[in-house]
Amino acid sequence: MVGRAPAERPPRTDARRNRERLLVVAREAFDEAGPDASLVEIARRAGVGQGTLYRHFPTRAALLSAVLADRIETLRRQAAELSAALSTDEALAAWLHLFLVHARVNQGLAGAFMTEGPETAADCHQTITAAAADLLGRAQRTGTARPDLSPDDLIQIVVGIALATARDGDAGQADRLLTLVLDAVHRTGPVA
Amino acid sequence: MVGRAPAERPPRTDARRNRERLLVVAREAFDEAGPDASLVEIARRAGVGQGTLYRHFPTRAALLSAVLADRIETLRRQAAELSAALSTDEALAAWLHLFLVHARVNQGLAGAFMTEGPETAADCHQTITAAAADLLGRAQRTGTARPDLSPDDLIQIVVGIALATARDGDAGQADRLLTLVLDAVHRTGPVA
DNA sequence: TGGACAACCGGACATCGTGTCCGTATCGTA
Protein backbone atom coordinates (compact mmCIF):
# COMPACT_ATOMS: atom_id res chain seq x y z
CA MET A 1 0.00 0.00 0.00
CA VAL A 2 1.52 3.33 -1.04
CA GLY A 3 1.53 6.50 1.04
CA ARG A 4 -1.87 8.05 1.32
CA ALA A 5 -2.63 11.76 1.00
CA PRO A 6 -0.95 13.52 3.92
CA ALA A 7 -3.81 14.92 6.03
CA GLU A 8 -5.46 16.42 2.93
CA ARG A 9 -6.72 19.89 3.76
CA PRO A 10 -10.41 20.68 3.47
CA PRO A 11 -11.33 22.96 0.57
CA ARG A 12 -11.27 26.67 1.11
CA THR A 13 -14.52 28.37 2.03
CA ASP A 14 -14.80 30.33 -1.20
CA ALA A 15 -14.21 27.18 -3.20
CA ARG A 16 -16.95 25.42 -1.30
CA ARG A 17 -19.27 28.39 -1.73
CA ASN A 18 -18.68 28.55 -5.48
CA ARG A 19 -19.26 24.85 -5.83
CA GLU A 20 -22.65 25.21 -4.17
CA ARG A 21 -23.62 28.19 -6.31
CA LEU A 22 -22.64 26.32 -9.42
CA LEU A 23 -24.72 23.32 -8.47
CA VAL A 24 -27.78 25.44 -7.77
CA VAL A 25 -27.51 27.35 -11.01
CA ALA A 26 -26.70 24.22 -13.01
CA ARG A 27 -29.79 22.53 -11.67
CA GLU A 28 -31.92 25.40 -12.91
CA ALA A 29 -30.13 25.59 -16.23
CA PHE A 30 -30.49 21.89 -16.93
CA ASP A 31 -34.14 22.05 -16.03
CA GLU A 32 -34.68 24.92 -18.42
CA ALA A 33 -32.48 24.07 -21.35
CA GLY A 34 -31.91 20.35 -21.02
CA PRO A 35 -28.61 18.58 -20.67
CA ASP A 36 -27.05 20.67 -23.42
CA ALA A 37 -27.29 23.91 -21.51
CA SER A 38 -24.31 26.15 -22.10
CA LEU A 39 -21.62 25.78 -19.46
CA VAL A 40 -20.29 29.30 -19.85
CA GLU A 41 -23.81 30.54 -19.32
CA ILE A 42 -24.03 28.52 -16.13
CA ALA A 43 -20.74 29.99 -14.96
CA ARG A 44 -21.92 33.48 -15.81
CA ARG A 45 -25.21 33.08 -13.97
CA ALA A 46 -23.38 31.69 -10.98
CA GLY A 47 -21.15 34.75 -10.99
CA VAL A 48 -17.93 32.83 -11.44
CA GLY A 49 -15.41 32.51 -14.25
CA GLN A 50 -15.32 29.56 -16.58
CA GLY A 51 -12.06 28.44 -15.09
CA THR A 52 -13.78 28.01 -11.77
CA LEU A 53 -16.51 25.92 -13.28
CA TYR A 54 -14.13 23.66 -15.14
CA ARG A 55 -11.94 23.26 -12.09
CA HIS A 56 -14.81 22.03 -9.98
CA PHE A 57 -16.42 19.99 -12.76
CA PRO A 58 -13.90 19.01 -15.43
CA THR A 59 -16.52 17.77 -17.84
CA ARG A 60 -20.16 18.34 -18.52
CA ALA A 61 -20.87 14.85 -17.29
CA ALA A 62 -19.23 15.56 -13.96
CA LEU A 63 -21.53 18.53 -13.45
CA LEU A 64 -24.54 16.59 -14.63
CA SER A 65 -24.01 13.68 -12.32
CA ALA A 66 -23.31 16.02 -9.42
CA VAL A 67 -26.61 17.76 -10.10
CA LEU A 68 -28.35 14.44 -10.46
CA ALA A 69 -26.85 12.95 -7.33
CA ASP A 70 -29.64 14.05 -5.03
CA ARG A 71 -32.36 13.13 -7.46
CA ILE A 72 -30.85 9.69 -7.59
CA GLU A 73 -30.78 9.63 -3.84
CA THR A 74 -34.43 10.61 -3.77
CA LEU A 75 -35.30 7.80 -6.12
CA ARG A 76 -33.40 5.36 -3.94
CA ARG A 77 -35.31 6.49 -0.88
CA GLN A 78 -38.64 6.36 -2.68
CA ALA A 79 -37.94 2.80 -3.73
CA ALA A 80 -37.63 1.81 -0.10
CA GLU A 81 -40.72 3.75 0.90
CA LEU A 82 -42.89 2.34 -1.86
CA SER A 83 -41.60 -1.12 -1.15
CA ALA A 84 -42.79 -0.78 2.44
CA ALA A 85 -46.13 0.84 1.69
CA LEU A 86 -47.50 -0.99 -1.32
CA SER A 87 -47.82 -4.45 -2.73
CA THR A 88 -44.82 -5.65 -4.66
CA ASP A 89 -46.40 -5.13 -8.03
CA GLU A 90 -47.79 -1.72 -7.20
CA ALA A 91 -44.50 -0.65 -5.73
CA LEU A 92 -42.58 -1.71 -8.82
CA ALA A 93 -45.01 0.01 -11.13
CA ALA A 94 -45.09 3.19 -9.10
CA TRP A 95 -41.34 3.42 -8.80
CA LEU A 96 -40.70 2.78 -12.48
CA HIS A 97 -43.18 5.52 -13.20
CA LEU A 98 -41.29 7.91 -10.95
CA PHE A 99 -38.04 6.93 -12.56
CA LEU A 100 -39.48 7.46 -16.02
CA VAL A 101 -40.81 10.89 -15.15
CA HIS A 102 -37.50 12.00 -13.74
CA ALA A 103 -35.59 10.57 -16.65
CA ARG A 104 -37.81 12.42 -19.10
CA VAL A 105 -38.04 15.74 -17.29
CA ASN A 106 -34.35 16.30 -17.25
CA GLN A 107 -33.33 14.18 -20.15
CA GLY A 108 -29.94 14.68 -18.65
CA LEU A 109 -30.52 11.73 -16.44
CA ALA A 110 -30.94 9.37 -19.28
CA GLY A 111 -28.34 11.33 -21.16
CA ALA A 112 -25.82 10.95 -18.40
CA PHE A 113 -26.32 7.23 -18.47
CA MET A 114 -25.75 7.10 -22.16
CA THR A 115 -23.27 9.72 -23.26
CA GLU A 116 -20.71 8.64 -20.70
CA GLY A 117 -18.89 5.46 -20.35
CA PRO A 118 -19.38 3.68 -17.04
CA GLU A 119 -16.80 5.95 -15.42
CA THR A 120 -18.63 9.09 -14.44
CA ALA A 121 -22.20 7.96 -14.08
CA ALA A 122 -21.27 4.65 -12.55
CA ASP A 123 -22.46 5.60 -9.09
CA CYS A 124 -25.82 6.79 -10.35
CA HIS A 125 -26.34 3.72 -12.45
CA GLN A 126 -25.28 1.55 -9.56
CA THR A 127 -27.74 3.14 -7.17
CA ILE A 128 -30.64 3.01 -9.59
CA THR A 129 -29.95 -0.55 -10.60
CA ALA A 130 -29.77 -1.59 -6.96
CA ALA A 131 -33.14 -0.01 -6.25
CA ALA A 132 -34.63 -1.72 -9.27
CA ALA A 133 -33.09 -5.02 -8.25
CA ASP A 134 -34.76 -4.71 -4.89
CA LEU A 135 -38.24 -4.11 -6.20
CA LEU A 136 -37.96 -6.50 -9.12
CA GLY A 137 -36.45 -9.20 -6.93
CA ARG A 138 -39.35 -9.06 -4.54
CA ALA A 139 -41.85 -9.36 -7.37
CA GLN A 140 -39.90 -12.26 -8.81
CA ARG A 141 -39.84 -14.10 -5.51
CA THR A 142 -43.54 -13.45 -5.11
CA GLY A 143 -44.03 -15.00 -8.51
CA THR A 144 -45.69 -12.02 -10.19
CA ALA A 145 -42.73 -11.05 -12.32
CA ARG A 146 -40.96 -13.19 -14.88
CA PRO A 147 -37.78 -14.61 -13.43
CA ASP A 148 -35.77 -14.22 -16.63
CA LEU A 149 -35.43 -10.46 -16.41
CA SER A 150 -32.45 -8.63 -15.00
CA PRO A 151 -32.73 -5.30 -13.19
CA ASP A 152 -30.29 -3.87 -15.68
CA ASP A 153 -32.46 -4.80 -18.63
CA LEU A 154 -35.49 -3.35 -16.91
CA ILE A 155 -33.77 -0.06 -16.24
CA GLN A 156 -32.39 0.06 -19.72
CA ILE A 157 -35.72 -0.27 -21.42
CA VAL A 158 -37.25 2.43 -19.26
CA VAL A 159 -34.30 4.63 -20.11
CA GLY A 160 -35.07 3.83 -23.71
CA ILE A 161 -38.65 4.97 -23.31
CA ALA A 162 -37.39 8.17 -21.72
CA LEU A 163 -34.92 8.82 -24.50
CA ALA A 164 -37.37 8.05 -27.25
CA THR A 165 -40.12 10.24 -25.83
CA ALA A 166 -38.02 13.00 -24.36
CA ARG A 167 -38.44 15.47 -27.20
CA ASP A 168 -42.12 15.47 -27.96
CA GLY A 169 -44.52 16.62 -25.35
CA ASP A 170 -46.68 13.52 -25.61
CA ALA A 171 -46.31 12.33 -22.03
CA GLY A 172 -49.15 9.93 -22.63
CA GLN A 173 -47.03 7.93 -25.02
CA ALA A 174 -44.34 7.39 -22.41
CA ASP A 175 -46.95 6.15 -19.97
CA ARG A 176 -48.48 3.84 -22.53
CA LEU A 177 -45.11 2.35 -23.34
CA LEU A 178 -44.28 1.83 -19.70
CA THR A 179 -47.59 0.10 -19.20
CA LEU A 180 -46.79 -2.14 -22.11
CA VAL A 181 -43.45 -3.04 -20.61
CA LEU A 182 -44.97 -3.69 -17.20
CA ASP A 183 -47.41 -6.00 -18.88
CA ALA A 184 -44.53 -7.99 -20.26
CA VAL A 185 -42.75 -7.95 -16.93
CA HIS A 186 -45.70 -9.56 -15.22
CA ARG A 187 -46.23 -12.16 -17.87
CA THR A 188 -44.98 -15.31 -16.24
CA GLY A 189 -46.99 -17.83 -18.19
CA PRO A 190 -47.47 -18.65 -21.91
CA VAL A 191 -49.27 -16.30 -24.27
CA ALA A 192 -52.99 -16.24 -23.65
CA MET B 1 -55.31 26.14 -57.88
CA VAL B 2 -52.39 28.55 -58.26
CA GLY B 3 -49.80 28.40 -61.03
CA ARG B 4 -47.41 25.54 -60.64
CA ALA B 5 -43.64 25.78 -61.13
CA PRO B 6 -43.05 26.78 -64.76
CA ALA B 7 -41.20 23.81 -66.28
CA GLU B 8 -38.60 23.84 -63.50
CA ARG B 9 -35.16 23.22 -64.98
CA PRO B 10 -33.19 20.13 -64.06
CA PRO B 11 -30.17 20.73 -61.85
CA ARG B 12 -26.84 21.46 -63.42
CA THR B 13 -24.51 18.52 -63.96
CA ASP B 14 -21.89 19.78 -61.51
CA ALA B 15 -24.57 20.27 -58.88
CA ARG B 16 -25.79 16.76 -59.39
CA ARG B 17 -22.25 15.40 -59.27
CA ASN B 18 -21.46 17.23 -56.05
CA ARG B 19 -24.64 16.02 -54.46
CA GLU B 20 -23.67 12.44 -55.20
CA ARG B 21 -20.15 12.90 -53.89
CA LEU B 22 -21.50 14.44 -50.69
CA LEU B 23 -23.89 11.56 -50.13
CA VAL B 24 -21.16 8.97 -50.62
CA VAL B 25 -18.75 10.72 -48.29
CA ALA B 26 -21.45 11.45 -45.73
CA ARG B 27 -22.46 7.83 -45.62
CA GLU B 28 -18.87 6.86 -44.79
CA ALA B 29 -18.48 9.64 -42.28
CA PHE B 30 -21.67 8.80 -40.43
CA ASP B 31 -20.68 5.16 -40.34
CA GLU B 32 -17.30 6.05 -38.90
CA ALA B 33 -18.06 8.88 -36.52
CA GLY B 34 -21.74 8.50 -35.83
CA PRO B 35 -24.43 11.07 -36.51
CA ASP B 36 -22.32 13.86 -35.04
CA ALA B 37 -19.67 13.68 -37.72
CA SER B 38 -18.33 17.10 -38.65
CA LEU B 39 -20.05 18.62 -41.67
CA VAL B 40 -17.09 20.71 -42.73
CA GLU B 41 -15.01 17.56 -42.66
CA ILE B 42 -17.54 15.89 -44.92
CA ALA B 43 -17.42 18.83 -47.28
CA ARG B 44 -13.63 18.77 -47.26
CA ARG B 45 -13.44 15.06 -47.96
CA ALA B 46 -15.93 15.46 -50.76
CA GLY B 47 -13.74 18.17 -52.25
CA VAL B 48 -16.40 20.88 -52.10
CA GLY B 49 -16.83 24.05 -50.10
CA GLN B 50 -19.05 24.28 -47.07
CA GLY B 51 -21.41 26.53 -48.94
CA THR B 52 -22.03 23.74 -51.41
CA LEU B 53 -22.81 21.29 -48.68
CA TYR B 54 -25.19 23.60 -46.92
CA ARG B 55 -26.90 24.51 -50.17
CA HIS B 56 -27.67 20.91 -50.97
CA PHE B 57 -28.46 19.94 -47.39
CA PRO B 58 -29.51 22.94 -45.31
CA THR B 59 -29.34 21.07 -42.02
CA ARG B 60 -27.57 18.08 -40.60
CA ALA B 61 -30.88 16.29 -40.48
CA ALA B 62 -31.44 16.85 -44.17
CA LEU B 63 -28.14 15.19 -44.93
CA LEU B 64 -28.82 12.40 -42.47
CA SER B 65 -32.21 11.58 -43.85
CA ALA B 66 -30.89 11.72 -47.41
CA VAL B 67 -28.21 9.23 -46.43
CA LEU B 68 -30.76 7.11 -44.66
CA ALA B 69 -33.28 7.27 -47.44
CA ASP B 70 -32.20 4.08 -49.11
CA ARG B 71 -31.88 2.20 -45.87
CA ILE B 72 -35.42 3.21 -45.13
CA GLU B 73 -36.47 2.08 -48.55
CA THR B 74 -34.80 -1.25 -47.91
CA LEU B 75 -36.70 -1.65 -44.69
CA ARG B 76 -39.94 -0.84 -46.44
CA ARG B 77 -39.28 -3.46 -49.08
CA GLN B 78 -38.28 -6.04 -46.50
CA ALA B 79 -41.52 -5.48 -44.65
CA ALA B 80 -43.45 -6.43 -47.73
CA GLU B 81 -41.27 -9.45 -48.43
CA LEU B 82 -41.44 -10.77 -44.89
CA SER B 83 -45.15 -10.21 -44.82
CA ALA B 84 -45.53 -12.41 -47.87
CA ALA B 85 -43.13 -15.13 -46.80
CA LEU B 86 -43.80 -15.69 -43.13
CA SER B 87 -46.65 -15.95 -40.69
CA THR B 88 -47.88 -12.66 -39.38
CA ASP B 89 -46.18 -13.02 -36.02
CA GLU B 90 -42.90 -14.18 -37.46
CA ALA B 91 -42.96 -11.41 -40.02
CA LEU B 92 -43.56 -8.77 -37.40
CA ALA B 93 -40.82 -10.11 -35.15
CA ALA B 94 -38.34 -10.46 -37.96
CA TRP B 95 -38.95 -7.00 -39.30
CA LEU B 96 -38.74 -5.30 -35.94
CA HIS B 97 -35.46 -7.08 -35.46
CA LEU B 98 -34.16 -5.74 -38.74
CA PHE B 99 -35.34 -2.29 -37.83
CA LEU B 100 -33.65 -2.50 -34.45
CA VAL B 101 -30.36 -3.59 -35.94
CA HIS B 102 -30.36 -0.78 -38.44
CA ALA B 103 -31.35 1.76 -35.84
CA ARG B 104 -28.52 0.67 -33.58
CA VAL B 105 -25.80 0.31 -36.19
CA ASN B 106 -26.03 3.84 -37.38
CA GLN B 107 -27.49 5.50 -34.37
CA GLY B 108 -28.13 8.28 -36.81
CA LEU B 109 -31.35 6.65 -37.76
CA ALA B 110 -32.81 6.84 -34.33
CA GLY B 111 -31.07 10.15 -33.88
CA ALA B 112 -32.72 11.58 -36.95
CA PHE B 113 -36.08 10.59 -35.58
CA MET B 114 -35.42 12.30 -32.32
CA THR B 115 -33.31 15.37 -32.79
CA GLU B 116 -35.63 16.75 -35.43
CA GLY B 117 -39.16 17.82 -35.24
CA PRO B 118 -41.49 16.07 -37.63
CA GLU B 119 -40.35 18.38 -40.44
CA THR B 120 -37.22 16.91 -41.89
CA ALA B 121 -37.39 13.27 -40.98
CA ALA B 122 -41.10 13.14 -41.59
CA ASP B 123 -40.75 11.05 -44.73
CA CYS B 124 -38.58 8.46 -43.04
CA HIS B 125 -40.84 8.27 -40.06
CA GLN B 126 -43.84 8.09 -42.30
CA THR B 127 -42.43 5.21 -44.31
CA ILE B 128 -41.32 3.25 -41.27
CA THR B 129 -44.58 3.79 -39.46
CA ALA B 130 -46.52 2.70 -42.51
CA ALA B 131 -44.53 -0.50 -42.75
CA ALA B 132 -45.06 -1.15 -39.07
CA ALA B 133 -48.77 -0.42 -39.40
CA ASP B 134 -48.99 -3.00 -42.13
CA LEU B 135 -47.37 -5.80 -40.17
CA LEU B 136 -48.95 -4.90 -36.87
CA GLY B 137 -52.35 -4.46 -38.43
CA ARG B 138 -52.26 -7.95 -39.88
CA ALA B 139 -51.32 -9.45 -36.54
CA GLN B 140 -54.07 -7.50 -34.85
CA ARG B 141 -56.67 -8.70 -37.33
CA THR B 142 -55.38 -12.23 -36.90
CA GLY B 143 -55.89 -11.79 -33.20
CA THR B 144 -52.32 -12.48 -32.15
CA ALA B 145 -51.44 -8.92 -31.27
CA ARG B 146 -53.14 -6.73 -28.74
CA PRO B 147 -55.51 -4.32 -30.44
CA ASP B 148 -54.71 -1.40 -28.17
CA LEU B 149 -51.31 -0.71 -29.65
CA SER B 150 -50.56 1.88 -32.29
CA PRO B 151 -47.83 1.44 -34.87
CA ASP B 152 -46.34 4.69 -33.68
CA ASP B 153 -46.00 3.45 -30.13
CA LEU B 154 -44.47 0.23 -31.35
CA ILE B 155 -41.88 2.03 -33.43
CA GLN B 156 -41.14 4.44 -30.65
CA ILE B 157 -40.33 1.78 -28.13
CA VAL B 158 -38.05 -0.01 -30.54
CA VAL B 159 -36.34 3.30 -31.21
CA GLY B 160 -36.00 3.59 -27.47
CA ILE B 161 -34.30 0.25 -27.25
CA ALA B 162 -31.96 1.31 -30.01
CA LEU B 163 -31.14 4.60 -28.32
CA ALA B 164 -30.63 3.04 -24.92
CA THR B 165 -28.39 0.27 -26.19
CA ALA B 166 -26.59 2.13 -28.93
CA ARG B 167 -23.45 2.93 -26.95
CA ASP B 168 -22.49 -0.28 -25.30
CA GLY B 169 -21.58 -3.23 -27.45
CA ASP B 170 -23.98 -5.59 -25.70
CA ALA B 171 -26.10 -6.49 -28.69
CA GLY B 172 -27.64 -9.27 -26.67
CA GLN B 173 -29.35 -6.79 -24.42
CA ALA B 174 -31.09 -5.12 -27.31
CA ASP B 175 -32.34 -8.48 -28.49
CA ARG B 176 -33.55 -9.42 -25.05
CA LEU B 177 -35.43 -6.18 -24.72
CA LEU B 178 -37.04 -6.57 -28.11
CA THR B 179 -38.13 -10.06 -27.15
CA LEU B 180 -39.65 -8.65 -24.01
CA VAL B 181 -41.58 -6.09 -25.98
CA LEU B 182 -42.76 -8.65 -28.48
CA ASP B 183 -44.01 -10.70 -25.61
CA ALA B 184 -46.11 -7.79 -24.48
CA VAL B 185 -47.32 -7.14 -28.00
CA HIS B 186 -48.68 -10.63 -28.30
CA ARG B 187 -50.34 -10.59 -24.93
CA THR B 188 -53.99 -10.32 -25.80
CA GLY B 189 -55.44 -11.89 -22.68
CA PRO B 190 -55.20 -11.32 -18.91
CA VAL B 191 -52.02 -12.01 -16.98
CA ALA B 192 -51.36 -15.72 -16.58
C1' DT C 1 -1.78 40.70 14.31
C1' DG C 2 0.40 40.31 10.11
C1' DG C 3 2.93 38.10 6.67
C1' DA C 4 3.84 34.30 3.45
C1' DC C 5 2.35 30.57 0.82
C1' DA C 6 -0.75 27.63 -1.21
C1' DA C 7 -5.18 27.44 -3.04
C1' DC C 8 -8.31 29.51 -5.77
C1' DC C 9 -10.38 32.91 -8.99
C1' DG C 10 -11.47 34.99 -13.44
C1' DG C 11 -11.41 35.70 -18.02
C1' DA C 12 -8.59 35.75 -22.18
C1' DC C 13 -7.42 32.46 -25.54
C1' DA C 14 -7.00 28.53 -28.76
C1' DT C 15 -9.82 25.29 -31.02
C1' DC C 16 -13.67 23.41 -33.21
C1' DG C 17 -18.34 23.23 -35.23
C1' DT C 18 -22.44 25.44 -37.43
C1' DG C 19 -24.67 28.11 -40.72
C1' DT C 20 -24.65 32.57 -43.76
C1' DC C 21 -23.17 35.55 -47.36
C1' DC C 22 -21.39 37.10 -51.53
C1' DG C 23 -17.89 37.65 -55.19
C1' DT C 24 -16.53 34.52 -58.69
C1' DA C 25 -16.49 30.56 -61.82
C1' DT C 26 -19.00 27.50 -64.60
C1' DC C 27 -22.84 25.46 -67.12
C1' DG C 28 -26.51 25.63 -70.50
C1' DT C 29 -28.51 28.07 -74.18
C1' DA C 30 -29.30 31.26 -78.02
Next chain:
DNA sequence: TACGATACGGACACGATGTCCGGTTGTCCA
Protein backbone atom coordinates in the same frame (compact mmCIF):
# COMPACT_ATOMS: atom_id res chain seq x y z
C1' DT D 1 -19.32 32.81 -78.86
C1' DA D 2 -21.58 35.46 -75.55
C1' DC D 3 -24.82 35.99 -71.99
C1' DG D 4 -27.64 34.98 -67.96
C1' DA D 5 -28.86 31.76 -64.62
C1' DT D 6 -27.01 28.59 -61.58
C1' DA D 7 -23.77 26.76 -58.56
C1' DC D 8 -19.25 27.07 -56.24
C1' DG D 9 -16.06 28.06 -52.50
C1' DG D 10 -14.30 29.96 -48.66
C1' DA D 11 -14.31 33.90 -45.59
C1' DC D 12 -17.00 35.25 -41.83
C1' DA D 13 -19.96 35.77 -37.68
C1' DC D 14 -21.36 33.31 -33.92
C1' DG D 15 -21.34 30.21 -30.08
C1' DA D 16 -19.48 26.38 -27.35
C1' DT D 17 -15.72 23.75 -25.06
C1' DG D 18 -11.72 23.32 -22.41
C1' DT D 19 -6.89 25.32 -21.15
C1' DC D 20 -3.78 28.51 -19.15
C1' DC D 21 -1.83 31.94 -16.34
C1' DG D 22 -1.44 36.41 -13.83
C1' DG D 23 -3.70 38.21 -10.05
C1' DT D 24 -6.33 37.61 -5.72
C1' DT D 25 -7.83 35.72 -1.46
C1' DG D 26 -8.23 32.48 2.23
C1' DT D 27 -5.52 29.93 5.80
C1' DC D 28 -2.03 28.99 8.97
C1' DC D 29 1.70 29.99 11.86
C1' DA D 30 4.85 32.96 14.26
